[in-house]
Amino acid sequence: MERKVIIVYKSSTGFTKKYAEMIAKELKCPIIDHKTATIEILSQYELVIFGSRAHAGRIDGYKKAKELFEKSRIKNVVLFVTGATPSTAENMIEQFWSQNLAADEMKRIPHFYMPSGLCYEKMSFLDKLMMKAMAGMMKKKKDKTPYEQELEQSIASSYDISSPRFIEPLVEFLKSGGVQ
DSSP, X not given: OOSOEEEEEOOSSSHHHHHHHHHHHHHTXXXXXXXXXXXXXXXXXXXXXXXXXEETTEETTHHHHHHHHHHTTXXXXXXXXXXXXXXXXXXXXXXXXXXXXXXXXXXXXXXXXXXXXXXXXXXXXXXXXXXXXXXXXXXXXXXXXXXXXXXXXXXSSOEEOOOGGGGHHHHHHHHTTXXX
């Protein structure tokens, strides 16, 4: 990678960190936790790859990260989000992006979704409570759509579907000069 690139990640249960490490290995660039990212550090880079989880319909920590990127005068940002939604649910993923990025950001900021999983053991109490409540509602629901049936099964217990193949679109995009 000729350009100076850094990965900033926010990880709660480990999936985003795992993907950040995979991407860093492929791109041969440093990674830092969002808690240690400063204007001084980021100002040394031309491109920031920000990774976080999808949480309650939003990109966890993106608002604060965006403010930091603007203050550090970062010109290029690439986003990746991890989550429990299967990559086959393309309409839901596209809807998620359109709810989190303004129309100009949708065009300007390359964004990638990476399926990961759920880890109840590492979730906060509130996140566990929210997920268990959703699981209970799904179990009681009658006439479930195929997606709802898949969702019910997927949130019943912890699982990990993260895979190096899910970083390939982002890595190939950057290696082919996708961000100028």
